[in-house]
Amino acid sequence: MGTTGIPTRITQGTPTKGGIGESTLRPDGTLKVTGEFAYASDLWHEDMLWGFTLRSPYAHAEIVSIDISQALAQPGVYAVLTYEDLPTDVKHYGLEIQDTPVLAHGRVRHHGEPVALVAADHPETARRAGAKIRVEYAELPVVTDEASATAPGAPILHEGRDDHHAGHVPHPNIVHRQPIVRGDAEAAARRADVIVTGEYEVGIQDQAFLGPESGLAVPAEDGGVDLYIATQWLHADQRQIAPVLGLPEDKVRMTLSGVGGAFGGREDLSMQIHACLLALRTGKPVKMVYNRFESFFGHVHRHPAKLWYEHGATRDGKLTHMKCRIVLDGGAYASSSPAVVGNASSLSVGPYVIEDVDIEAIALYTNNPPCGAMRGFGAVQACFAYEAQMDKVAAELGMDPVEFRQLNAMTQGTLLPTGQAVDAPAPVAELLRRVKAMPMPPEQQWLSAGGTPPRSAGGTPTRPEAGGETADVRALPGGLSNTTHGEGVVRGVGYAVGIKNVGFSEGFDDYSTARVRLEVIAGEPVATVHTAMAEVGQGGVTVHAQIARTELGVTQVTINPADTQVGSAGSTSASRQTYVTGGAVRHSCEAVREKVLERGRAKFGTYHPAWATAELLLEGGKVVTDGGEVLADLVDVLGEEAIDLELEWRHRPTEPFDLRTGQGFGHVQYSFAAHRAVVEVDTELGLVKVIELACAQDVGKALNPLSVVGQIQGGTTQGLGLAVMEEILVDPVTAKVRNPSFTDYLIPTILDTPPIPVDVLELADDHAPYGLRGVGEAPTLSSTPAVVAAIRAATGLALKRVPVRPEHITGT
Amino acid sequence: MRVTFTVNGRPQEADDVWEGESLLYVLRERMGLPGSKNACEQGECGSCTVRLDGVPVCSCLVAAGQCQDREIVTVEGLAEHAKARTCGTGACGSAKGTGLDEAQQWQARPTDESVELSPIQQAFIDAGAVQCGFCTPGLLVAADELLERNAEPTDADIREALSGNLCRCTGYEKILDAVRLAAVRQEA
Amino acid sequence: MDFLRPASWEEALAAKAEHPTAVPIAGGTDIMVEINFDQRRPDVLLDLNRIGELQEWETGEETVRLGASVPYTRIMENLRAELPGLALASHTVASPQIRNRGGVGGNLGTASPAGDAHPALLAAGAVVEVASVRGTRLIPIDDFYTGVKRNALAPDELIRAVHIKKADGPQQFSKVGTRNAMVIAVCAFGLALHPETRTVRTGIGSAAPTPVRARPAEEFLAAALDEGGFWDNGKLIPPAVARQFAELVSGSASPIDDVRGSASYRRHALGVMARRTLGWTWDEYRGNERTIRCA
Known part of the structure; x- marks a missing residue:
């Protein structure tokens, strides 16, 4: 059974509509716009x-x-x-x-x-x-950072650890440590003409999904419990x-309720x-719903990080080596800290060719808020630092930052620091080229064209200008707050590119299960897809129906609610669901198709030799040959009896990283995105307006182009939030959270979010179903460093920490 | 206390309302109208936006007792509201909440079924403006009201009108598309 | 908890006299958050929504009497000419939904230094009309704010209206927040030129325990404008004067470090806003003068 490519679609009859590659609409859309969709709360x-x-x-x-x-x-x-x-x-x-x-x-x-x-x-x-x-x-006494966590006599957060990292960490307040050594960074450093070092910091970002944690537990007569819940992974x-x-386990029956966003949280x-x-x-049945205040305490956040980097380069712009040390604060409990360390270390070099590296990443136990999964984990923190370094090295060499990146960009076949070869297209230079080639937004677009006053029911403040032009404050830094009419505003442009692993890594048995049923209902062939995949908004339900249509040639597809009556689908995390559960749905559909053809051969094989000799497909409700000849109606082949199969599917295995050298085939797949940010900064007040945030991403194959673009724009915006506003503030003395509310934890509004033009590249990864790549996380990586690079360009400041605050820009 | 008011054109009465309860809570937990969403309950996200005597407000910041004798339109009544606006009738559909049975039987359905939607609701589906959907009801109520008073909004107008509604999934681009689409269709 | 729904202003005053701890609720912006998040459990909530006159305004010869519950949206849309500073400030309040319900009565009642209306009211020299069963008092805005989230209201009093002189010159308002919409002020500044009296007034928000005026800055600027004959000659204000004004505004604040910003940033930003709003108002003043002269 082939694992790649799209079935050849040569059809005399009716093509199957709504298959993969089309922007079919969400099956839950109507319920969601009428308010009927039942969220957990x-x-x-x-x-x-x-x-x-x-x-x-x-x-x-x-x-x-x-x-x-x-x-x-x-x-x-x-x-x-x-x-x-x-x-x-x-x-x-x-x-x-x-x-x-x-x-x-x-x-x-x-x-x-x-x-x-x-x-x-x-x-x-x-x-x-x-x-x-x-x-x-x-x-x-509280432990709040590496120094206090590892000081002599530091309080030990978890006494008597017996977890599988306990044996190799240098201190019990370190959850996990992953060094990666390849080549000889010291020796390579001697070849460098320039050496650039930098120290970077990433604040605590929150997923800030809008649907609060909630669920309803109903005690059952058999002593068990039925739990209706918003989660990312039922099993x-x-x-x-x-x-x-x-x-x-079978007495804890779980059903997925409507999920109001997740992002790892x-x-x-x-x-x-x-x-x-x-x-x-x-x-009695018990409902729990966190309010927003409680939600900030009810889930883990993105790991804050401190990152030390050293890069060397030759005068002609080739990177010689990289050394880095990444300290992630996991807070009070482990959550996914070990995996975050794995990602941060293995992807710390970015999408670049650097043969000599010396890397160390650790995650701490502290009394700070527990941190774990959030979109792009580990890779987000590293990308902010290595992309800042790339700009710094390029500046040191007097090179264009995009050309410098392209000169060092990885390609298919490049070895990662882990020794793993990137064995699928890695169009890093091409993505940068594309994003740079996009047209630039017009200068001073806050001067409305033609001198017409801006339209606004609310009477937007305007300023008469010399030429009769007026400034629309909604397009300026500060927005509605009327802080500038153009004074102090400087434009900057910045670029960044990132690499994210797709799927669960380091030897995890990352599989999914899909049950597919094909039957005749009211004279029509109907497919039913049942998985435990958590639909958290990403559109997996849309894609599953598309896959079933493509593979089974039917129009009618029913997606059953996700629950634990079917096998595990794994987590809606790590950009993996379209790959892994999508792969499982496809795998089960293929098996169902085989059964259909078996049945067809038994019933009709004697009527036409092609049943025995040709490659057969299901298309437009019919069995057709690969030459397009119709052999039978699916309805006739199926008859009264449904075909119903539940199968597991797994991607190729990975292996753990060596605990001393970090070598190993750790990741399944990589995803790449590049951004160009155009910002306008009020340099006197330190306020930022992102004017445009263009993205180019390779998605392998866009199963649903509309959803793909939606993922890219959403991920890009979360990266923008980290760049300029989002941070959970923790008191350094008491370790208490200071801003657990939407009043003081700010996420971008529609006035903070610019146009996000997206250029989607589709270079198939032959290891993946349909050649697809996980999409969700990569755009969250490069968005942040691109915005900060643009702010640096506008202000000339070094800006080593995100989010960038007005204080950083104004030096106050 | 008892509160009597009109929701989506239909007289409603809520008994034993705790005096501190918000309109949002009463709609969601007492009226069986959970469409208005409880994302922040502090007026910082707009997901609970309803029309109160025609005006978009955060229902989390309205004390239930303040709604006595007043008219509310929620996302559940939006299609009827939009229809009444165009055809001049005041009829209102029967709003219903989500019982557990319904929740258990939730199934993804094709979008082209015969549910009557307002132009803005249809545009949100068509433009891909819905992902997790938690912000959607509030955005729909706010966007519908914008188009009611401004049939040809500029992008800046749309952004300003929706600046009180947070969305965490979409990056707002498809939401802008949806409002533009609804405006164009409305004109046609 | 009791919930009182007076149908008239007289009933409301009687209720407040009977229940001095009753918390008035109109737009609900502050009090509902405190209730939703279990931070406050008043014995009595006093709903003011049914009192129609609180949502009305009267424009007199010289003054606008602005009902305490006139929504910010209405101020933005309808009172831009008369109350330009307050209209600009209204536009920066929270979100459209909140502007549709909240009014200056709420800002004044809560008396948080972060209330967006305060700098504009200070700069315009508003007078707060408060009432009780004992009668009506007019409190100058300068005497209204008495401490952190404290005001000059007696326990039995309610805010009826604000009297604000119609602008006799340009007014501006500017607010720094770390988001481009729906944001609480890190600090804010209001400026009103009063050509009739040849004075200027200011208001500072979120940079002191209460909303405050920058009196030394006002006095300095008034004197500088006077001495240079600027009111008459309409010349550009020299940068040195603008700088000095900005420094004095900055120096009038007594900000703290908090989650929204540092004290030193607040001082800095106030100076920038003071300089810019002075430029905008003075440009407008000069433009008007020119227009008048040309006509």
Whole structure:
């Protein structure tokens, strides 16, 4: 069975509409625009209770005592639970390392850690009861960075570690360490004509998905529980929930509810176990919905990072070597820190050819907010630093920054620092060329053309200009706040390119499962696709239907809700779902097709020799030969009996990186994107308006071009947010979160987001289904450094930290 | 306390409302109208936008008691509202919430089924402006109101009118496309 | 919690007299957030939405009497000529949805230094009309803000309206936020030229415990304009004067470091905004003068 290429589509009859490569519309679109789509926070059940979580006000403290008696005595309160109420010996969970307490036991390790739970008949009753739980804390000294984490006598966040990284880390407050050594960086440095060093910092970014963490747990008569939940991976949740509840996995039945965005923030559990505990204790359905404040404590964030880099280059512009050290702060619990270290280290060189490297990445345990998965993890932090370095080296050499990058760009066949060859197209130079070739936005577009005053119902402030022209503040830095009418505004242009791995790496058994059924309903062939893939907005449901249409030649496809009745689909993470679950759907469809053809041969084989000799396809509801001749109607072949198959599919295996040298075939696939940012900076006030953020990305094959562009624009915008505004601020003394709200954690509005022209390149990766590449993350990488490069170009400042604040630009 | 008001053209009554409850909570949890979304509950995202006596507001910042005798239009009533605007009838469809049974039976359906949509709703689907969809209801209510008072908005007008609605998935480009599309179709 | 829905202003004043701890709610921008996030549980909420006159304004010969609940959107759309500074400030308030419901009464009642209306009200020299069953008081804006989120209201008083003189000269408002829309002020500045009295007034937001005027800057500028005969000759203001004005504005603030910005940035930004808004207002003044002369 071939794994690449698109079935030859030679058809006499009706082509199958809505197959891959078309911009078919979302099957859930109508429900979403009418308000009927049921998100996890919309669920309702007769008799349901509301859950509330009491959280730690301290980042590090001993819990001296907890008194729940007053809370329990409140009318309307059905249960108050603490660590003592956990039903089994399994009291911790975690994606890779089970170090996260379901409820705090004797100690809290970060601000906002769950301590107790309440179930009551109204959310306000639950909140008031929560306020009556008396918890006595004794504050402990906090660990907040590498120095305090590894200082002699530093508090150890997790005593007696026995996880599989414990043996190789230099200190128990280091979750994981990955060195990568290739060639001889020291020797190569001696060949360099210029050596450029830099120290960079990335703040804590939040996924800030709009749909808050929520779910509904319904106790079942068989002693199990049904959980309706917004998550990224149903089966990973189930695997972590069941042992804590003391239930076999098949008694924790999970159904995916509508998910209001994820971006990595739903990879870890939030309220899943809590809602189940309350439901099982009270015997009633329990709904939990975090509010925005709580959401900032309820999920992990992007790792903040400090990065030290050294690059060398020869006078003719060839990179000689790279050394770097990347320190990621994982916060109180491990979450996906080990994988983030793996990505950061293995991709730390960027999409460039550098043969001699010396790399080290570590993730810390601290009392800061726990950090884990967020779009592009590990690679985002590294890309900000190496792209800043590229500009710096180019400047040192007096070279054009794009030409310098192109000169050193990797190509197919380049060896990564891990020794792994990039064995698919790597059009890095081409993406840069394309993005640079796009037309530039007009200068001073804030002067409205022709002197006509800007239209605005709200009476936009304008300034009379010499030529009768008027400035539209909506197009200027500061926007509606009316801070400049052009004064101090300087334009800058910046470029960046990045590399992201697709799929789960380092030997993880990354598979997915798809059940495909083909049957005749009301005289029409209908396919039903059932997977456990979490549709979080990315459009996987659209693509699955397209694949089924292409592979089975049917028009009608039903996508069943995702649940645990079918095998695992893996996580909606790492740009992997179209590749892996899309691959699984295709694989199951191919198997179904084989069954159809078997049945067809048995039924009709004697009528036409082509049944035995030709390559057969399903197309437009018919069985056709590869020459386009129609052999039979699918309806007739299928008859009364459905074909129904559930199969697993996995991408080619990877292997762990060597713990000393970092060598290994660690990644499945790579994804590349390049950006050009055009910004206008009010250099006096330090305010930034991004004018345009153009992107070129290789997607291998755009299964749904409309969705692909949507992913690229969305990812680009999240990168813009990290560049200029998004950061969770943590008090360096208390380790408390200072801005857990949408008032002070700012994400881009429509007035902050510029036009994002997208150039999609399709160079097939022969290892992947249809030649596709995961799309979601790559645009989040290069967006940030491109914007910052443009700000540097406008201001002449070094700007080593994101987000760039007005203080950095104005030196105040 | 009891609150009596009109939602999507239909008289509604809510009993035992806690005095601190927002209009958003009453719509979502008492009226069975969860279309208005609870993304921030602090007026910083616009996902709960409804029309209050015709004016777009954040329903999270309206105390339920303030709605006594007033008229609300939510995303669930948007198609009817738009229809009434064009055809001059005041009829309003029956709004319903999502019971668990319905939620369990959720199935992706083709988009061309016979659900009547307002122009802006259809444009959001057609332009690819919907991803996770959590911001969509609030954006639809805000965008519909923009097109009601300004049939030919410039891009800057659209951006200003929607600057109180956060979207985390799309980067807003397709949302702009959708509003442009609806404006053009409206004109046609 | 009780929820009172007075149908008239008199009923509202009676209710406030009976329940002095009652928290008035109109646009809900501040109080609903505090309730939604469990930060505040007032005994009584006093809904002011049913009192129609709070949402109305009267334009007199010299003054606009602006109802406390006139939405910012209406101010932007309808009072740009009379109250240009406040109209500009209104446009920067939060989001369109919030501007549709919030009014200056809320900014004044909360008296947060970050309220967007304050600098414009200070610069225009507004007077706050407050009332109780005991009668009506007119409080000059300069006496209104008494401390961090504190104002001169007595427990039984409600804000009825704001009296603002119709602009007799150019006014400007500028606000720094780290986002291009829907953002709370890092700091803000309002400036009003008053050619009739040959004075200037200013207002600073988010850079002191209360909204404040930059009096030394006002006095300096008024004197400089006077001495140079600028009001009459309409000449360009010398850069040195603008610089000095900016420095004095900056020096009038007493900002702190917080999550939204550093104290030193706030001082710096105030200076920049002062210089720019002076340029914009003076350009406009000169333009008007020229237009008048040409006519």
